Amino acid sequence: MEALTTWWTELLGGNAIFTANTLEFYWNGLTTTIQLVFLSLLIGILLAVPLAIGRGSKHPWIRMPIYAYTYVFRGTPLLIQLYLVYYGVVFFEGIQESMFWPIFREAFYPALMAFTLNTAAYTTEIFRGAIKNTAKGEIEAARAYGMSKPLMLRRIVLPSAFRRALPAYGNEVIFMLHASAVASVVTIMDLTGAAYYVYARFYAPFQAFIFVALIYLCLTFSVMFVFRRLERRLLAHLRPREG
Amino acid sequence: MINLQGYGPRLLEGAWVTFELAVLSLIVAVILGLLTASAKLSRNRLVHGIGTLYTTLIRGVPDLVLMMLLFYGGQIGINMLTDQLYEAFDIDIFINVNAFIAGVVTIGLIFGAYMGETFRGAFQSVEEGQMEAARAYGMSDWLAFRRIRFPLMMRHALPGIGNNWMVLLKTTALVSIIGLTDMVRVAAEATKATHEPFLFMVPVAMTYLLIATLSEWIFSRLAKRYNAGFGETH
Numbered sequence: 001m002e003a004l005t006t007w008w009t010e011l012l013g014g015n016a017i018f019t020a021n022t023l024e025f026y027w028n029g030l031t032t033t034i035q036l037v038f039l040s041l042l043i044g045i046l047l048a049v050p051l052a053i054g055r056g057s058k059h060p061w062i063r064m065p066i067y068a069y070t071y072v073f074r075g076t077p078l079l080i081q082l083y084l085v086y087y088g089v090v091f092f093e094g095i096q097e098s099m100f101w102p103i104f105r106e107a108f109y110p111a112l113m114a115f116t117l118n119t120a121a122y123t124t125e126i127f128r129g130a131i132k133n134t135a136k137g138e139i140e141a142a143r144a145y146g147m148s149k150p151l152m153l154r155r156i157v158l159p160s161a162f163r164r165a166l167p168a169y170g171n172e173v174i175f176m177l178h179a180s181a182v183a184s185v186v187t188i189m190d191l192t193g194a195a196y197y198v199y200a201r202f203y204a205p206f207q208a209f210i211f212v213a214l215i216y217l218c219l220t221f222s223v224m225f226v227f228r229r230l231e232r233r234l235l236a237h238l239r240p241r242e243g
Numbered sequence: 244m245i246n247l248q249g250y251g252p253r254l255l256e257g258a259w260v261t262f263e264l265a266v267l268s269l270i271v272a273v274i275l276g277l278l279t280a281s282a283k284l285s286r287n288r289l290v291h292g293i294g295t296l297y298t299t300l301i302r303g304v305p306d307l308v309l310m311m312l313l314f315y316g317g318q319i320g321i322n323m324l325t326d327q328l329y330e331a332f333d334i335d336i337f338i339n340v341n342a343f344i345a346g347v348v349t350i351g352l353i354f355g356a357y358m359g360e361t362f363r364g365a366f367q368s369v370e371e372g373q374m375e376a377a378r379a380y381g382m383s384d385w386l387a388f389r390r391i392r393f394p395l396m397m398r399h400a401l402p403g404i405g406n407n408w409m410v411l412l413k414t415t416a417l418v419s420i421i422g423l424t425d426m427v428r429v430a431a432e433a434t435k436a437t438h439e440p441f442l443f444m445v446p447v448a449m450t451y452l453l454i455a456t457l458s459e460w461i462f463s464r465l466a467k468r469y470n471a472g473f474g475e476t477h
Binding site: 071072075076077078079080081083084087088091177178179180181182184185192195196199205206209210212213216217220221 | 300302303304305306307308309311312315316319320409413414415416417419420427430431434438440441444445447448451452455456
């Protein structure tokens with residue numbers, strides 16, 4: 001034990017990289033990453049619910065554009081979507097004179113927009129699959145009760161679809177957390193950006209990147225833990241009965 | 244025809260780099276995936292533990308971070324290794340990490356973990372009776388693997404391999420960040436020089452869509468082949 005403490009203090013004492021200064025970089029990176037991922041997931045899910053309902057519409061004019069949107073955004077790399085929004089945002093007529101320009105001038109908001117559009121496309125397909133798998137009997141029962149379509153959607157289809165979508169959505173959250181690392185490419189100081197800065201400054205790739213990998217690993221495990229708890233609660237009725 | 248301002252040939256070269264990179268990484272990933280699946284199904288606890296550690300670590304860390312770690316750290320690591328070789332055995336070699344090979348190795352290493360999970364599930368769904376029959380015929384382990392286990396396993400693994408391939412294809416875009424000249428990098432350079440993001444990024448995006456659509460078709464053909472004798476269920 002004592003040997004361990006001396007080893008530990010020596011390691012910390014001889015370390016010139018992880019000073020308060022660089023740790024602050026990592027901390028700011030962590031908050032940026034979490035903000036970016038949380039906000040894009042939140043807006044993405046709000047967009048995805050109506051899109052998923054529209055994706056199953058009878059009218060091709062509603063269904064097809066949504067399908068085209070999800071096909072394009074799921075079929076191309078997020079990096080390209082990010083570049084397109086980041087470099088393309090100035091091409092919107094008059095945006096530089098509008099009140100939104102101070103917002104879009106910073107890299108954070110174009111990145112948020114690209115991430116949101118990307119996760120909304122994946123989430124739409126996840127929800128659509130869950131809605132499609134609603135048990136026929138539940139819909140028949142709702143109809144027999146004389147429920148209107150919106151009421152049936154709100155009370156029967158969506159609540160059970162959300163539950164069924166939970167495991168796939170958990171994967172999407174982790175995917176988004178990992179994909180957000182590309183934000184560092186457009187000058188955003190997220191976790192990966194901070195790690196790159198530390199690497200470049202001290203020329204210490206192992207320390208810089210392994211440290212950040214461990215942070216991402218902790219984040220991933222936390223997300224997995226939360227979703228596992230949620231699944232256990234919300235999908236309790238689907239588990240095989242014990243005893 | 245659209246005017247690519249002289250970047251056309253370089254974009255094409257970049258597209259070829261993307262394609263080569265994706266296919267070679269897929270091969271590495273499949274081989275690593277098969278090894279990982281065998282490790283995770285092994286009764287040896289150490290081997291099993293290594294397999295589990297590998298898949299857990301790789302799947303918990305962003306691709307880009309792993310890529311940076313292996314690419315920027317790889318050269319230093321190899322230098323340290325060759326230095327030690329020199330000190331210990333007086334062998335003087337210098338290995339230069341090539342960006343393309345580093346890309347292939349990194350993407351292969353990342354997707355080997357995902358493929359490992361896919362193959363593990365697929366191996367487990369091959370009935371034991373099939374292998375017993377193979378052994379009863381006197382097949383050696385390798386022959387039984389090649390003729391019985393592998394083709395039967397592929398039927399279950401194919402949808403997963405297809406998904407992994409689609410994700411892998413999109414992941415190749417990240418190599419542009421660590422300095423490989425794939426089509427994304429050419430498009431990004433052209434965008435910075437000409438301030439025409441749509442002119443260069445949209446064709447690149449369409450190329451990805453084209454490859455994805457073509458591979459979907461190939462995978463559906465393959466699925467038909469490996470489903471032979473099982474009806475048209477999948």
